[in-house]
Amino acid sequence: MEGQCCNKNGNQNGLEHPQVAVVMVPFPAQGHLNQLLHLSHLIISYNIPVYYAGSATDNHQAKLRLHGWDTEILDKIHFHDFQLPIYSSPPPNPDPSILFPRELEPLFDASKHLRQPVSLLLQGLSTKFKRIVVIFDSLMAYVIQDVKLIQNAESYAFRPFSALSIFLNIWEGIPEKPFQLDLEIPRCIPSNEGCLTPLVFSFIANLHKLLGFQAGMLYNTSRLIEGRYVELLQKLSKNAEAKHFAVGPLNPVETKSKSEKDRHTCLLWLDKQEVGSVIYISFGSTTSMTDEQITELALGLERSQQKFIWVLRRADTADALRGTEVRNPQLPEVYEERVKDRGIVIRDWAPQLQILAHPSTGGFMSHCGWNSCMESISMGVPMAAWPMHSDQPRNAVLVTEVLRIGTLVRDWTDRAKLVMSTTIENVLRRLLASEEGKAMQERAIELGDAVRASVGKDGVSRLEMDSFMSHITR
The missing domain is CATH 3.40.50.2000 (Glycogen Phosphorylase B;)
Structure with missing residues (x-):
């Protein structure tokens, strides 16, 4: 029809x-x-x-x-x-x-x-x-x-x-x-x-x-x-x-600006943060994590002392909009209360382009799906690359080794291993609070400017x- x-x-x-x-x-x-x-x-x-x-x-x-x-x-x-x-x-x-x-x-x-x-x-x-x-x-x-x-x-x-x-x-x-x-x-x-x-x-x-x-x-x-x-x-x-x-x-x-009442609450929160101070975490529509891995990621975020927006939602099924009974990802007890002054957890579809385009966003922890890579590159945001499947491991190579605007969370050969909170904490600090991360940010901003002009x-x-x-x- x-x-x-x-x-x-x-x-x-x-x-x-x-x-x-x-x-x-x-x-x-x-x-x-x-x-x-x-x-x-x-x-x-x-x-x-x-x-x-x-x-x-x-x-x-x-x-x-x-x-x-x-x-x-x-x-x-x-x-x-x-x-x-x-x-x-x-x-x-x-x-x-x-x-x-x-x-x-x-x-x-x-x-x-x-x-x-x-x-x-x-x-x-x-x-x-x-x-x-x-x-x-x-x-x-x-x-x-x-x-x-x-x-x-x-x-x-x-x-x-x-x-x-x-x-x-x-x-x-x-x-x-x-x-x-x-x-x-x-x-x-x-x-x-x-x-x-x-x-x-x-x-x-x-x-x-x-x-x-x-x-x-x-x-x-x-x-x-x-x-x-x-x-x-x-x-x-x-x-x-x-x-x-x-x-x-x-x-x-260049994302279209909406009236204040139509903007997502996370964007209003970003307005109050310092330039380049927030890490955005999202693994796309097809990634599922174990409760154990979610816990390690949560603890790594908390211990890093970095500000964050974390999109935590279940992966799409083959029919993404069908009401399938699937348990939503679980966070450690009272976690959101503990981090309320530094982080936001979003459990639904997030305005990713607007988040990446916001001046307060200084990094993107991503699965390196090609959409996310292109959006991050075009908005001048460096990446913490955590590939999961498909073309993502090789996209991560492009981001980290060729363009040098990101750092790897874990090597592909270790894909079946649990990524510990200490590793996540170190990656976040490297990206947002180190001289190495500052150089990545500068390269990302320069490339983003050129891509937008293109x-x-x-x-x-x-x-x-x-x-x-x-x-x-x-």
């Missing part, structure tokens, strides 16, 4: 003779949904109609959790709400030996059921526009493979990961290396062992066999951050004609986006 219908000429932007329409096909997980929603907003600013195709539940979730933009932009996007079959989703399991969220595994198979409705949508739009441009999450290659059968359609694979992690994954799978790497590649690369479950590894391997039909690649990164790795990916490409566009950061770099007029990321839009409207 379609969430929005368009007018008879196929768009709502007032174009009398629509030539091009863009169709977004995101993977149904929060860290993927929001990236293509951000990109939809940017494309709409070029007066091109955008169709966002997903399940009804996932579209609702993406809209509900949108932050940083005016929600009025949602009225300008054509949301197409499709139904997925009912599937079971186990509750999040905080097992330190299996850090990848097994509760999300059902999404990989369930997402395949979008193939037919998305194909019908593309066929219908192909009769209304001169060209259909499909931007699909690289994990949705199975769903949009029928685009090859539509004569006036072309597709672009969107890579929602760091260019470094993508390059390393491809490079390691090539038996005979086509060229020699230079010294810019980090030497201590964590292994992929433990990053994904066997089921997810198999799913991704099968997707790679399908890829190759796309006209190009889009990356949520900036050449200021990862230009060398985007160039290496271009060099590795089997299709010399494929276009590569680094159009990030996709998240807004999306402005004549900036490198803005020019890259202009180039992509010129290409698809040629």
